[in-house]
Amino acid sequence: MISYKDAGVDIDVGNEFVNAIKPHVKATSTPLVLGGIGSFSGAIKLPSGYKNPAILAATDGVGTKLRLAIDANKLDTVGEDLVAMCVNDLICNFATPLFFLDYYATAKLDIGSATTVVKGIANGCVKAKCALIGGETAEMPSMYEKGDFDLAGFAVGMAEQDEIDRTKFVSEGDILVALPSSGLHSNGYSLARKVVSEKGLKFDDMLGDERLIDLLLKPTRIYVSEFLALKDKINALAHITGGGLVENLPRVFPEGLGARIDKSAIKMPKIYKIFNGIVDESELYRTFNTGVGMVLVVSKENLDFVLKNSDGYAIGEVIKAKGVELV
Numbered sequence: 242m243i244s245y246k247d248a249g250v251d252i253d254v255g256n257e258f259v260n261a262i263k264p265h266v267k268a269t270s271t272p273l274v275l276g277g278i279g280s281f282s283g284a285i286k287l288p289s290g291y292k293n294p295a296i297l298a299a300t301d302g303v304g305t306k307l308r309l310a311i312d313a314n315k316l317d318t319v320g321e322d323l324v325a326m327c328v329n330d331l332i333c334n335f336a337t338p339l340f341f342l343d344y345y346a347t348a349k350l351d352i353g354s355a356t357t358v359v360k361g362i363a364n365g366c367v368k369a370k371c372a373l374i375g376g377e378t379a380e381m382p383s384m385y386e387k388g389d390f391d392l393a394g395f396a397v398g399m400a401e402q403d404e405i406d407r408t409k410f411v412s413e414g415d416i417l418v419a420l421p422s423s424g425l426h427s428n429g430y431s432l433a434r435k436v437v438s439e440k441g442l443k444f445d446d447m448l449g450d451e452r453l454i455d456l457l458l459k460p461t462r463i464y465v466s467e468f469l470a471l472k473d474k475i476n477a478l479a480h481i482t483g484g485g486l487v488e489n490l491p492r493v494f495p496e497g498l499g500a501r502i503d504k505s506a507i508k509m510p511k512i513y514k515i516f517n518g519i520v521d522e523s524e525l526y527r528t529f530n531t532g533v534g535m536v537l538v539v540s541k542e543n544l545d546f547v548l549k550n551s552d553g554y555a556i557g558e559v560i561k562a563k564g565v566e567l568v
Contacts, residue, residue, distance in 0.1 A: 249382030251380070258352050258378060261356045262355075265359055265363040268367065269341075269363050269366040269373040273372065282375060283340065285340050287399070288337075293401055293402040298395065298397045301327050301393075301394055301427075302391070302394065303319050304427055305431045307392060309430060309434065309454070309457055311390070316361070319392065320361025321362070321364055321365035321463070322365075322461045323392050324368075325462065326461060327395065328463060329461070329534075330480055331398040333479060333493070335407065336399060336405070339371055340374045341365075341366050341369070341373050341396050342377075342394070343362050343373070343376035343395070344392065344393040344394075345359070345377070345391075346381060346390060347378075347380060347385055361460075368466070407476065407538075408495040411476050411498060411538050412498075412540070413498060413560060414541065415540055415559040416538075416539050417490075418551075418553040418556070420467060420535040420551060421533070422481070424456055424459040426482070428528070429528040430457075436515055436516060436519055440519065448512065449511055453515075456510075456512040457512065464480075464534065464535045471546075471551060476538045477493040479535070481531075481533050485525075485528060485529055487565045497563075499565060499566065500558070500560065502567050504568065506556045508532050536556075538559065
């Protein structure tokens, strides 16, 4: 007789994994959570205090950054990336993250590796002030190569209906404030891997006092705390992901308005040095965040408050134009 285990799927290992991640999941619990993991779905109470509440959702993955993490056997931070890519999108529509779900698919479940990943997801949820209320693990040996896995994340938040569309709050003369990125975040890694290969760079090569692989795998910064502290003083937010400043900023501008950005004002992390002489500047700005993980659009009268209460700095202003001018 042939068993499921003979086909490459071990149910007992899956059950062991659930027990292994329970303490990490519990660490993300908030007062809104109902019950724990192990049921057929996660449950959460809706927060009070909203006049016209709306539920918002975002989903994303980690992309090719996950390939680097697997190759380097450094899996402790990709879970944070997963959370960050979802919750950073939510706050751009003024949604406060409530809960998170994950999907982990692999050829053969390795409890140690999977637990490390979920611990990272839990760390991200704590930083995002939301609860990890469930997930799914799939063991599919016919779909993935041995040692490979993939991740998907799903975040849900709540906002006031009239605060979701931020374009109506943006005006000519507003100041653009950059919140620094921690590095490449989770975009452009197909290009980054090609550059590493073309230059013959090694994971253990040093850039300053840090290893290349550590710089490449720095987790995507989560901006939820900054959003919650500053939301009354900002008009809009733009999460700078794939497409960079030139494609993401216009998403928060009304018709007829654009941006002028002073490139010399932007502070790029040292990881960007690997692209010198091999990637055109225009390609860099269309592929990566170039050191700017989130842009806050701020009225001039609120600028001092925002600068004093964050690590942000001004990089430009909203003008009558179409698109983004990099000068």
